[in-house]
Amino acid sequence: MRDDNGRNTIIFVVVTAIFLIGYQMLVLGPQAERRKAAQQAQREASAAAAVTPDGAPSATGEPGAASTTAPRPVVVDRRQALATDALTGRGSERVIIRTPTLSGSLSLIGARVDDLYLTRYRETIAADSQPVELFRPQGMNHAYQALFGWTGANVAGGVPGPTTPWRLTEGSTLTPTTPVTLTWDNGAGLRFTRRISVDDRYVFTVRDTVANFGAAPITLRPWGRVERLGVPADLGKQQILHEGAIGTFSDDGSGYTTTQLKYGAWVKKPIEETESVGGWLGITDKYWLAALIPGQDERIDAGFRIRDGATYDTYSATMQGAERTVSPGMQITHEQRLFAGAKVNDVLTAYEKELGLPRFVYAIDWGFLFFLTRPILIVLDFFYGILGNVGLAILALTVCIKILLFPLANKAYESLSKMRNLQPKMEEIKKKHGGDAQKQQQELMALYQREKINPLAGCVPILIQIPVFYALYKVLFVTIEVRHAPFFGWIRDLSARDPSNIWNLFGLIPWDPASAPVIGGLLVGALGLGVLAIVYGFTMWLQQAMNPPPPDPVQKQIFAFLPFVFTFIMAPFAAGLLVYWIWNNVLSILQQYVIMHRFKAPNPIDGFIDKHIRKKAT
Structure with a gap:
């Protein structure tokens, strides 16, 4: 029964992802193209x-008779x-x-x-x-x-x-x-x-x-x-x-x-x-x-x-x-x-x-989170006045948010590090009570209590950041202060999606995929990954890899699949939002890495260094 439930869950996640991608390809993509074409036609008519x-130009002539009838x-x-x-x-x-x-x-x-x-x-x-x-x-x-x-x-x-x-x-x-x-x-x-x-x-x-x-x-x-x-x-x-x-x-x-x-x-x-x-x-x-x-x-x-x-x-x-x-x-x-x-x-x-x-x-x-949205814009505007670049202002804002959440994040990462060190004991409990899921869960809870670990502590920073994430998305989407704001390199508008695209090797091939009337439009709209989306997916995977793996194998498979799914989900979002989320992930990884070192918990960064750098050096 457990295997069936696991397969069903994986099928559900895969089907959901396919539905989201298909909806983007077949509905949102064509709608965006039609709106773009209509807007362009309107500008051409105006011009x-x-x-x-x-x-x-002025012209003189006899004034017309008064009338209020709409023409x-x-x-x-x-x-x-x-x-x-x-x-x-x-x-x-x-x-x-x-x-x-x-x-x-x-x-x-x-x-x-x-x-x-x-x-x-x-x-x-x-x-x-x-x-x-x-x-x-x-x-x-x-x-x-x-x-x-x-x-x-x-x-x-x-x-x-x-x-x-x-x-x-x-x-x-x-x-x-x-x-x-x-x-x-x-x-x-x-x-x-x-x-x-x-x-x-x-x-x-x-x-x-x-x-x-x-x-x-x-x-x-x-x-x-x-x-x-x-x-x-x-x-x-x-x-x-x-x-x-x-x-x-x-x-x-x-x-x-x-x-x-x-x-x-x-x-x-x-x-x-x-x-x-x-x-x-x-x-x-x-x-x-x-x-x-x-x-x-x-x-x-x-x-x-x-x-x-x-x-x-x-x-x-x-x-x-x-x-x-x-x-x-x-x-x-x-x-x-x-x-x-x-x-x-x-x-x-x-x-x-x-x-x-x-x-x-x-x-x-400002939206229903106006108490967050407007202060975020004010802080962005403050840092822009100092740094002269909206992208750098977003990075500075992210640091401020991380500082505010530092105590909560520290407790969360300490809990995750302790859980990482308990992996051998958790594996012993799973082997000892492999056929009794209820007894296995009771033993795990008892272990958490003895070690004074809250298994849900790692979710708190993420839950708190959800309204901040939405508020920043709102700011990037509706405020004119961010409209057409450049960052560095190829990112010339932080309020628009990343213009780089995997289908032309991120600009190495002199071809615009969006110029293809059907296939190109679908690829860009649904499967067009830019540099920022790929970097975001990697940082999400690395941060997730630093967390203790879920005890349930089905959950483990689902979590392993999430960075791939979210890479595609986040690709169409404003470049400024991806810049925020990448930088937030990098800061979280650094903070978690320091705490894991303090608790001597194994982490994938040290594993990579030992395997590929120290091994070659010796």
Whole structure:
């Protein structure tokens, strides 16, 4: 019966490994290739006849009539979309945006911020890669923009909206030192003046002044909206990552809660209405955020909506302020802000303090282990400031974690060393009670008690490191501080998988396995081992070899098989995670080796030295 159970266990482990590899080959691999192809096609469409990100072509023409109807998207290149407004079909005059972190333009039709690049970040690690695009104008595939306006019942002459023909009256280029002023007169006694400014990071300030030259009071409500036409194919596919709607709200302005709505859930529940005093809301991607920021003492109505379109559904995060009455001969002023940029921890933290924003740093998806994830990033950032390399910062972080766990690990390795020395006695018990498993177990427990050994002590450091491992994985996956961070040699992006591959002899053969349409893609996706994965597997095997072997032969076979399985499991993970785990294993091996020497316990390192080095020397 025992042999049957052993064979069944081994078969189960092997079948599970085959299933994991097959799932990677046949499902995850092709999905990743499709997402990559869709993303590339999107970038090519965006770049077709592209303008440089430092500016945008301008065209003059008669402004179109006001309309709030969402257009049927027409896929055009960027130059055409910037020159001709897709909502009105008229020429689009534009104001250039140029800051240390942003470039692009805003349209005078609707005063829409709809053309924006993040100049400090690139799409890929290639030297000629383009800056990251955040917003794109109407008419392009998956248009993305921010706009502001007013609503009012029965207002003669209308109120500003997405197609309002604003006139530039002050300034020419929007920079941190030169705001621009726009005006629009509705022809019926209302004059709207909009002053737009931008800081040297990622926040736009939109300050509207409404003057009433008529004979009757007018009641208005301000609004702001961030909207995206459809969801690009590469967004919302990761279970570990939140992409979609996000906002922080409070009914009374005291306690704030953060709401997250992934794209899949957003489709199922398209309208989320809430009242809030202050807070913020918007649309988040993995590394980028577009968020509306009201005055923190203002009561707003906030919502996440989906409007059906002819080609794309429009996903929007919308806020509407309180009613304001403008008496004849009087004017009112209202201010709201837009964050449009990268989710950098230090930047979000600074805005939290400067603008009094609640939980703004939680625009980063820290996960349920946020109490570990964020401190890990802070420590990494600290060491990066000293060492100047994220990979070295990961090594330093690993040393810190090992120091914190040193007392526990020491006790665990002492227990394992004692168990290693007890192997002869354990073998005697197995021979003496070979046919009685229960008696054998009782004798082993009695032996452990006499020698004051806890057989489970070796598991404690591993169990404690599991949440640390997950938190570091989260940091490497979602934080922009690690994005495109190089290490040394062939590792140019610690947030991506190891680019080396066993199928081209780690770069010795001038052939990219991923270029093979089917076979190469499968090999790279499921069986493509890089240098880091192989080194990780070896260090896992060596560390395991230093532990006392399990008394059960079936368990011994399973444990011997695990380093091989985990080598393939870990291969697709971020290179930074493998760097951490390899270095952690090396430090653990050194610590365990010292303790085993102290207890004079046999270990494979000394065995190797005796067999291959000392023997040859004599």
